[in-house]
Amino acid sequence: MTENTKLIHGRTGPWEIVMGLEIHAQVASKAKLFSGAAVGFGAGPNEQVSLVDAGFPGMLPVLNKFCVEQAVRTGLGLNAQINRRSQFDRKNYFYPDLPTGYQISQLYHPIVGEGVVEVEAEDGAFFNVGIERLHLEQDAGKLIHDLSPTESYVDLNRAGTALMEIVSRPDIRSPEEAVAYVKKIRTILIYLGTCDGDMEKGNLRADVNVSVCREGQYAKYKATGDFSHLGTRCEIKNVNSFRFISQAINYEARRQIEILEDGGKVIQETRLYDPTAGETRSMRSKEEAMDYRYFPDPDLLPLEIEQAWIDEIKANLPELPDAKRRRLMADYGLSQYDAVVLISEQAKADYFEAAAKGRDAKLVANWVTNELSARLAANDLDFDQSPVPAAHVAQLVELIETNVISSKIAKEVFDHVWNGEGSPAEVVEKHGLKQVTDTGAIEKAVDEIIAANPDKAAAVAEKPQAIGWFVGQVMKATGGKANPAAVNDILKAKLGL
Structure with a gap:
């Protein structure tokens, strides 16, 4: 099979x-949704459990x-409707990690309604994904099977932890x-500060609903809203990495296509x-709401929120990614890319702005997104852990702009700065890395090489491009410190170009 962004052949x-996705995001909170028990990663088994x-x-x-x-803050960040009246329901099922025999969730009246998110595709184009709802619910505990060959253990530390389930419309058309x-x-x-997004710890995970249909059927669904134009969906549960999301979708789509092309029928199920x-494997047949016997939780009154409180939360929202992107392009003349x-990272954007004040913004962006980002990634560090402060990148760019050092020498300077040898200016002085701008000294080196x-x-x-060889020889003779522009100008004059 070959494929493009929208089709598999x-x-x-x-x-x-x-595809439609259900993202489960753990609420950034010190306490659980319905109890005062602490929330934190790494505690001993059953140490964070209330009655x-x-x-x-x-x-x-x-x-x-x-x-x-x-939850309200997140709904506002998703450009979604905040429902001033919502309700908690009991989702009934029996499993060892659910001691009450039900999960408190919001099926019929969620706290957040419809919204829309603008997403950038790999090719730089934007597409919209509709948000159907966001509701609050409590997490279950955790079963541990690998401590004994004959027994399973229950850890209730996660039981009752607050989750936001963000449900999208079926607007997603490819793994990418x-x-x-x-x-x-x-x-x-x-x-927003509403979830730390740590997928390794399970604080953000996705259920991916995948279906396939013949070319043209999706357009009919969009025109009519009739889901019958779409294929039978299968839900892939709890995928917790970007790579696994892509791999799971690719496998599942091909699995369904093979079934249909062999004359079979896709069974709606959880995988x-x-x-x-x-590969994806079957877990159970897909349950419907009636299977869980949802009903309003009798211990919790409907939740009613005042508009003034919503307005107060909205007034205190931080600058969000889309607004920041547009501002960086407008204020600093950056490309969309x-x-x-x-x-993509709040700390990275903040770092850039701290370094770009009064400097060549494009040059600063290059250093932040390339050299520094690569070095941080190689050392498993985040931007807020960078051993190179933003002021040092700003100074490094200033030294390049004022021709104190060349771009090539700047990389050597950066190595010394990264290793803790001081600021760029101190490193240049200590190691004698100032660029040679004395045309007399450069001309002498050029004459000798010619x-x-x-x-x-x-x-x-006869072959003007051969001047590059002379440029390299001059740079080598001057220890890479000669001003490249001056070298080129003098060589062209001497060689009659």
Whole structure:
């Protein structure tokens, strides 16, 4: 099979992939959704469990107001409708990590309604993904199976932890778009401070609903809103990395196409992605709402929010990624590509702005997104952990702009700065790395090299590009410190170009 952004070509013709995602984001809160128990990663088994979380009889849930505020803040960041009246429901099922026998969630009346998110594709184009809803719910505990060959253990530390489930419309059309969408949601949440986005710890994970249909059917769905034009969907649960999201979608789409092209029928079910085998496996048939016997939680009154409180939260929102991207392009003259790379991490964008004041913004952006980013990644460091402060990058760019050092020497200077040898100016002085701008000294080196290579000098008249060899020799003779522009000008004059 071959594919482009929207189509996969099977044996019998092209197919379209259609996806909707359910992103589960752990609310950045010090306490759980309905109890005062602490929330934190790395605690010992069952050390962060209240009587409410453990499902003891007679224990009543008390809603955490801060978690509600975080959900409202997220809804506003997703350009979504905030529902002033919402309701908590009980989702009933039995599993060892759910001591109450039900999960408190919001099915019928979520706290956040419809919204839209603008996402940048790999080719730089933008596409919109509709948000169907965001609701609050409590997490379950965790089963541990690898401590004994015959027993499983239950850790309830996560039980009751507040989650925001962000449900998209089926507007995602390729694995690349799915990854770009999750990255965008993650970035928004981190900017808002409502979730730390740590996928390794399970604080952000996605359920991916995948279906395939014949070419043209998706357009009919968009025109009519009739889901019957789309194929039967399968849900891939709890995918917790961008790479796994892409791999799971690719495998699942091909699996469904093969079934349909062989004359079979795709069964609606919940599946699990096995990254070791690179395949999805069936977990259970897909449940409907009726299977969970949802009903309003009798221990929790409907949640009513005042508009004044929503307005107050909105007034205190930080600058969000899309607004920051547009401002960086307008204020610093950056390209869309550079701005998108910078705003992908809030700390990276902040670092750039601290370094770019009064400097060549494009040059600063290049150093931040290339040399510094690569060095931080290689050392598993974030921008807020950088051993090179923004002021040092600003000074390095200033030294390049004022011709104190060349771009090539700047990389050597950066190495010394990274290793803690001081500021760029101190390093240049200490190691004698100032650029040679004395035209007399450069001219002397040029004369010596031309005199030693008369044949090559004569050949330059017929092959002007051969001047590059002379540039390299002059730079070598001056220890790489000669001003490249001056070298080129003097060589052209001496060689009659």
